[in-house]
Ligand SMILES: *[C@@H]1O[C@H](CO)[C@@H](O)[C@H](O)[C@H]1NC(C)=O
């Protein structure tokens with residue numbers, strides 16, 4: 001992996017054309033030098049929450065932010081990439097033999113255990129379970145760094161499952177969750193596999209005043225965390241098999257093994273007639289979740305945990321199908337209560353104590 005990120009700088013409007021050319025040359029040279037040094041690759045983020053500024057090599061997506069749930073959508077077209085990328089045949093130097101090396105199926109991602117306490121970590125980076133209080137902080141950095149990485153690499157991704165439900169309520173992770181879920185199209189998954197698999201990323205962030213209040217350090221302090229993008233070699237195998245590899249990729253916190261599960265959706269044009277499908281086929285993961293094209297696209301641009309994020313077009317429909325209508329209205333859940341004043345989920349035992 002040799003591509004690198006250098007923060008984009010706004011050039012002074014007064015710079016002469018010659019000066020600009022020199023600057024461009026210098027920037028190119030700088031990025032060349034950086035790319036030779038770059039491992040891990042940097043992602044830069046500044047003071048969160050509240051959406052601090054983010055420096056990225058590639059220009060951010062057009063259009064202004066419309067933060068907050070159910071804001072007016074900025075349209076992102078359904079991925080035509082499926083076709084567009086089909087002409088580049090995937091390298092298959094491993095499949096020259098008659099036998100498929102992936103069979104019999106073997107589980108790729110491993111967790112230290114199957115219990116609720118142990119199933120939310122990647123074995124390779126796990127040492128000990130992360131307790132309730134700090135876990136939410138690690139999850140926030142996980143999703144922020146993932147969203148920053150994907151948007152700076154123009155990898156289209158959106159929130160899914162419990163993470164999407166958290167967004168629906170207040171644009172934040174539900175505090176009883178221990179992992180995070182996002183989805184990508186099959187073609188984006190292919191891009192992750194070809195371009196970014198095995199890449200570690202440096203995520204540099206500056207502590208905000210809010211984080212100082214939460215006892216995480218001093219405001220202005222610069223911290224670095226490392227994350228790994230790991231793509232399951234079974235990603236291109238789009239059927240469930242024995243269900244050992246339904247997670248296509250992971251974004252892993254290399255300090256403690258916590259992760260974001262990344263699953264790809266591929267279109268099955270044979271299957272018709274699910275809600276919103278209208279003959280355009282069904283987009284499915286490998287674990288019995290299916291969506292009509294119009295349920296997912298066009299994606300809506302929004303914010304999650306203070307950074308730019310995308311959600312499916314029909315968030316409510318998707319959530320109702322997966323969790324039932326009560327998930328959108330029930331205000332007590334998993335020992336927590338939704339506090340309308342604070343607009344956040346708080347532990348029920350604490351609510352009782354103070355009321
Ligand atoms: C998934 O994407 C790859 C290319 O990235 C393509 O070869 C494959 O046919 C796609 N599979 C499905 C089911 O769309």
Ligand SMILES: *[C@@H]1O[C@H](CO)[C@@H](O)[C@H](O)[C@H]1NC(C)=O
Nearest residue numbers: 193197198230231232233235
């Ligand atoms: C990704 O990289 C790991 C090693 O870092 C490898 O085991 C795995 O097979 C790779 N996945 C793909 C899709 O190539």
